[in-house]
Amino acid sequence: MEIKNKQVxxxxxxxxxxxxxxxxxxxxxxxxxxxxxxxxxxxxxxELSGKACICQRCVEAFKKH
Incomplete structure (x- = not known):
């Protein structure tokens, strides 16, 4: 079950x-x-560093700041 939660x-x-x-x-x-x-x-x-990608929307929003 833990692996499934990490994948999600x-x-x-x-x-x-x-x-x-x-x-x-x-x-x-x-x-x-x-x-x-x-x-x-x-x-x-x-705990999520290097494990979950930041979405394109957040990356683009950050670049506009």
């Missing part, structure tokens, strides 16, 4: 909690071709 958790943006639409499992994702600032990455809760 990884599908959601750790910042806004919406689906992150990560395509990493299929071998390619929009985030592979986008620079994500260290400042934004620091906002990810420690």
């Amino acid at each position: 958790e990884q599908r959601y943006c750790p910042l806004c909690k919406e689906l992150n639409h990560c395509g990493a499992n299929s071998g390619d994702c929009w985030c592979f071709h986008t620079e994500i600032s260290a400042e934004l990455l620091e906002r990810v809760p420690l």
Whole structure:
């Protein structure tokens, strides 16, 4: 059951909690071709760091600030 919860958790943006639409499992994702600032990455809760992708909407919103 714990593995299933981790898989579900990884599908959601750790910042806004919406689906992150990560395509990493299929071998390619929009985030592979986008620079994500260290400042934004620091906002990810420690327990999700490196485990759940920030969604494109959060990345774009951060870049506008």
